[in-house]
Amino acid sequence: MEEIQTFLSGRIWLKEKTPFPLPTIEDYIQKGFIIPHKGIQSKQLSRILKSKQHHCRRCGFEQLSSFQCAKCKGPCLYCRHCIRMGRVSSCTVLITWSGPGIKQVPSHLFSWEGKLTPKQDLASKELLQSVRQNQSHLIHAVCGAGKTELLFPAVFDLLERGKRVCVATPRTDVVLELAPRFQQVFPQTVIHSLYGGSPEYTNYAQLIIATTHQLYRFEEAFDVIFVDEADAFPYTLDVTLQNAVNKAKKKAAAVHTITATPSDELLRQTVNKSVISGRFHGFPLPVPRFVGLWNYKKHIRIGAIPQKLKKWTMHCLHQNQPFLIFFPTIELMEQALPLFLILHSEILSVHAEDPNRKEKVLKLRERKVIGLLTTTILERGITIPDVQVAVVGADELIFTSSALIQIGGRVGRSIEYPNGDLVFFHHGISYAMDKAKETIEAHNKDSGFK
């Protein structure tokens, strides 16, 4: 009993895919401890036309696919949107727990030696107050402000009060970075970190660090959710992810957001807000330099690195400074890689589907390679001391102002190397480039820099 309860509390799961035998599950359904739900839900749109709207019970997706099913012997709908978590179709059953709730015996240890800057400290206290009042709060903190640590007091307060807490983010990289930090600060707390391909836990965790995607598998589970990097792709574009957050929290639970680049809508929506415009180490944010790089695509295609970019790279190599070069497309990046390999053999490329992404970033951090060519996938969540950053084709549409601000946020993060070069190579200056530069300069001004 206890095992099923801890596994299923707050989750919504495929009936056939739990770690428990089916007859046991059936027995619990009989006793009313587990509620079965149809995988695909339908609602009648019009009684006269008999038209129906269907959606996936797990992720809410509405554009379902249909096929002739050999199991239910007829037309069957299935959801492609969340298929990686095991397929939900008309003839599958999802289950949720409705038995007795988990009795929390809070025994948490808050072990953090660090110190907050006065600005962090203020924001942290404001957040704690909102959390206690159960009102949503926005932390607008520049890249490198140290936003994770200012969550610690609020999270500890919640854990101590027996609340179930989730820190969600759209990016797997961010989960991988946050999880060990939280585990270090709360050494006695069971923490699950969930992302595509993460281990399957069967025990109960009071604190969960997860990608927003993973929240499809929760229902009315959390007393509080913190959404970190709330503006990151694909969260802002994918309504089902935003619904997932709403579904995963208990009805009355507040959602708090933390980001360096809030959308106008987010700024409008939130009542309580803290702004941190300066970095924890007290140095200003690096301001981008704009450098024209005419016809760079053509140059790369015919097999030559444009002169200015080559010079920039050679400079990093001579100074022995690690570098990141961002490209607008995988295609262009892959055309460029062999050209860069002529300059130096220890340069790698990474993109979103690269299975070795983690290892490659680690190699750069450990100076086992000198530079990475990358798509926007590395715009957030990574810290590499003394890294120099260039964006090739900064005027391309994929580089929105927030993407450019985030990319710029990679530079000068560590206290040992608080400065660094940030270049936007372009074929014409875009509005997004201007906006990014203006925003960065405004933050610096707010922190007392000219």
Next chain:
Amino acid sequence: MNCLICSTSFIESASWQKLFLIKPADVICNQCRSKFEKILKTKSENEWSGTIYEGALDSVKSFYTYNDWMKHVFQQYKFQLDVELAKIFVEDFRPLRQVQELIVPIPLHPEMLHERTFSQVDQFLIDANVPFKNVLSKTENRSQVGKTRKDRMSTELLFSVQENVQEQHIVLIDDLYTTGTTLHHAAFALKKAGAQTVRAITLIRV
């Protein structure tokens, strides 16, 4: 249109065939399409000579290699049960609409079919609008995995023939050609039941 594999939206290049609805619009983007590797020349198979299956199968043709990309897509299709992905291969199976031979897909065992909810071989033909007949039935719900080559070549019957195939010309359809056991057993059973010719087409050659 959003690509069935990478889900980025793409614009299909116009062509007169599509304009006159001779060729349906593609369901995946050019980039995803280009990662599949077509097999241009089929190598002949000698592994079965000297066994009782020699000559059972008249010829085998496969469309694609089992490269990493195909592995990835095929895994999503067959094991994550993403039925819709069968549409990617409509153009490959469509020419079968014109053939005079009887099209016979390799069946799943009924228990397996119930569990998987669809037959990954039938689905290619359904989506390509190719008429076919389920003439064979699988006798045992067992996989070939883990058996030695000798075991696989042994005489135990994997299929039984459910209908009269006397004097018939048959095209067997399967998803993967790995060792050829499945197809040779099926062809053997069909020839024994009186089929005149049996050739085979598979999506993938491992």
